[in-house]
Amino acid sequence: MQYIKARIAERYNRSTGETGAFWNERFCSTIIEESDNPEDYLLWLLWYIGYNPVRKRLSRNPRENFIGFINIYIIKNHEIAIKITLHDYFLKLGNTFEDCVKKFLLYEEAYLKRIAVYI
16 A cells, blocks of 8 residues: 555656645545445545545536546546546446446435535
8 A cells, every 4th residue: 555655646746746745644544345335435435536626626526527537437438548447336336327327426425415514
């Protein structure tokens, strides 16, 4: 984890001209498969990551981020510069892509309810 986090921080700092720490102390590394409910945790976590630019006030909606990934999970055949494969946990949400999206949007609702406490 430390190696991965260091590489991400280096790339981010290089691309933005920033310096210093990228991850602060409150950042918690959790192995998804070791959580109490890995499927729920990952699907909620995708929204948490998708909302990072919103929390940083870089955008108003994760669907509008040109570098974001969340549209891969809600728009069929959406293309972005980096190839992203839909996770099996997402694909298990339904029999069709549309069914998966409907259930995945419930995780967004849960995420928004949780952060509403802090706003």
